Amino acid sequence: MALEHLFQGSALNAVDVKGRVSVPAFLRSVIERRGDARTIVLASHESFPCLSAYDPAYAALKHAKLERLLEKEETNPAAQLEYQQRNLMAFAATEEVPYDSSGRIVLPPMMRRKGSLEELALFLGAGETFQIWNPAVFLKDRNVPENLKDIARYRLEERGSSA
Amino acid sequence: MALEHLFQGSALNAVDVKGRVSVPAFLRSVIERRGDARTIVLASHESFPCLSAYDPAYAALKHAKLERLLEKEETNPAAQLEYQQRNLMAFAATEEVPYDSSGRIVLPPMMRRKGSLEELALFLGAGETFQIWNPAVFLKDRNVPENLKDIARYRLEERGSSA
DNA sequence: TGTAGTGGCATGAAAACCCATTGTATCCCC
DNA sequence: GGGGATACAATGGGTTTTCATGCCACTACA
Numbered sequence: 001m002a003l004e005h006l007f008q009g010s011a012l013n014a015v016d017v018k019g020r021v022s023v024p025a026f027l028r029s030v031i032e033r034r035g036d037a038r039t040i041v042l043a044s045h046e047s048f049p050c051l052s053a054y055d056p057a058y059a060a061l062k063h064a065k066l067e068r069l070l071e072k073e074e075t076n077p078a079a080q081l082e083y084q085q086r087n088l089m090a091f092a093a094t095e096e097v098p099y100d101s102s103g104r105i106v107l108p109p110m111m112r113r114k115g116s117l118e119e120l121a122l123f124l125g126a127g128e129t130f131q132i133w134n135p136a137v138f139l140k141d142r143n144v145p146e147n148l149k150d151i152a153r154y155r156l157e158e159r160g161s162s163a
Numbered sequence: 164m165a166l167e168h169l170f171q172g173s174a175l176n177a178v179d180v181k182g183r184v185s186v187p188a189f190l191r192s193v194i195e196r197r198g199d200a201r202t203i204v205l206a207s208h209e210s211f212p213c214l215s216a217y218d219p220a221y222a223a224l225k226h227a228k229l230e231r232l233l234e235k236e237e238t239n240p241a242a243q244l245e246y247q248q249r250n251l252m253a254f255a256a257t258e259e260v261p262y263d264s265s266g267r268i269v270l271p272p273m274m275r276r277k278g279s280l281e282e283l284a285l286f287l288g289a290g291e292t293f294q295i296w297n298p299a300v301f302l303k304d305r306n307v308p309e310n311l312k313d314i315a316r317y318r319l320e321e322r323g324s325s326a
Numbered sequence: 327t328g329t330a331g332t333g334g335c336a337t338g339a340a341a342a343c344c345c346a347t348t349g350t351a352t353c354c355c356c
Numbered sequence: 357g358g359g360g361a362t363a364c365a366a367t368g369g370g371t372t373t374t375c376a377t378g379c380c381a382c383t384a385c386a
Contacts, residue, residue: 006223008204008254014377018331022376026259047247100333102376124255127226131255145248147207151256154273177367181341185366263343265366 005033008125012135012155019107021121027130028103031055040105042132043094044114049141051115051132058128062090120159122152168196171288175298175318182270184284190293191266194218203268205295206257207277212304214278214295221291225253283322285315 011024023040031040035057045052066086073079099105107117115132122133135152138144174187186203194203198220208215229249236242260268270280278295285296298315301307 004223006219006226006254008222009258010255016377020332020377025375047243102334104377106332124251125257126250127254131251143244143248145252148248148251148256151273154276158272179367179369181368183367188365261342265344267367269341 005030006125006127007130008127010125010151010155011123012152012159013121013123015107015117015119015121019109019112020104021107022102022104023099024123025103027123027125028099034058039096039098041094041096042108042111043090044111045131048131048133048143049116049137050134051111051117052126052129053132054129056096059090059094063087066090120156122155124151168193169288169290170293171290173288173314173318174286175315175322176284176286178270178275178280178282178284182272182275183267184270184295185265185267186262187286188266190286190288191262197221202259202261204257204259205271205274206253207274208294211294211296211306212279212300213297214274214280215289215292216295217292219259222253222257222259226250229253283319285318287314 007027007030009024009026011026013022013024015021031037034055037056039056040053041056041059043052044050066083070079070083095108095111097105097108107115111117116134116137117132118134118136120135122135122138124131124133133152135156138152139149170190170193172187172189174189176185176187178184194200197218200219202219203216204219204222206215207213229246233242233246236246258271258274260271262268270278274280279297279300280295281297281299283298285298285301287294287296296315298319301315302312
């Protein structure tokens with residue numbers, strides 16, 4: 001693995017009535033340095049009630065990794081089944097969306113629901129991927145450490161809102 | 164780990180009205196010898212009320228180390244959660260900022276607040292990373308040894324201020 | 327013909343960039 | 357050893373570019 005360009009930093013952007021959001025420029029620049037795509041892949045996160053997002057090149061990498069794991073356990077039926085499940089998760093349960101010239105994506109309704117996204121979207125860099133949260137959900141979540149919540153509080157305050 | 168080039172030395176620089184600070188040249192030279200980036204990563208320090216700073220290559224190293232730990236414990240859900248939290252701390256709670264041709268960065272407002280930075284910034288080499296302090300906070304902190312405070316006193320005196 | 331989804335354009339704010347000045351340390355020549 | 361001259365570091369200010377986002381126009385399908 002070990003990608004050269006990593007997602008980091010945070011931002012809070014508005015979701016408009018049509019479900020469009022600007023993907024922060026500093027995240028887009030990582031996507032474009034990793035490959036030459038202008039699309040992002042959305043998935044619901046494995047551990048948190050939010051969306052996980054990454055570039056198509058990373059999706060391919062993830063797939064290759066899964067395949068290698070499978071080959072090692074070729075004779076084990078349980079591993080076969082698990083592979084099939086994970087493979088479906090990685091591809092069927094994701095959506096690839098392009099962003100336009102001004103860096104905006106349209107959140108697909110299913111993803112918008114999965115991430116409980118309303119009118120604000122909190123973007124968090126997470127190294128190989130990044131996350132998209134509803135800031136209110138983020139603040140309530142028991143598994144999110146307090147000093148991380150400070151980020152959300154700061155971003156909300158900066159925006160003049162206190163929701 | 165074991166990086167070849169280490170951050171050392173100290174300096175006291177001004178923060179201007181726009182929140183800009185010159186990163187001391189001797190620290191920049193370490194960054195550029197470690198990789199070819201002209202950016203630094205800022206984070207709030209784990210133990211001290213100051214900022215921790217390092218180069219992107221070091222961030223990548225830190226990430227790789229975390230990943231290796233995770234792979235050993237892939238089946239353990241508690242370990243998964245802890246990994247997710249640490250990963251977010253390492254990437255969402257940090258900001259990468261470029262420095263311009265004259266070696267200046269702009270302190271992002273969130274970091275400026277986290278580090279309680281006002282109009283003076285004390286840079287301290289710390290080996291693999293370096294720290295950025297508000298000198299007044301540094302002098303007041305009970306966990307900072309007296310002979311270290313002498314550095315800050317000297318730098319302040321050198322500058323003609325006594326704040 | 328109304329409505330919903332998409333793409334492009336315009337705006338205001340903020341960030342990145344560039345140039346100029348000051349101060350300091352270093353070097354060289356006298 | 358003294359006195360410039362030079363190079364580099366730090367800082368101040370102004371200008372251009374980019375970003376996020378609201379707005380409008382177009383297409384498609386009902």
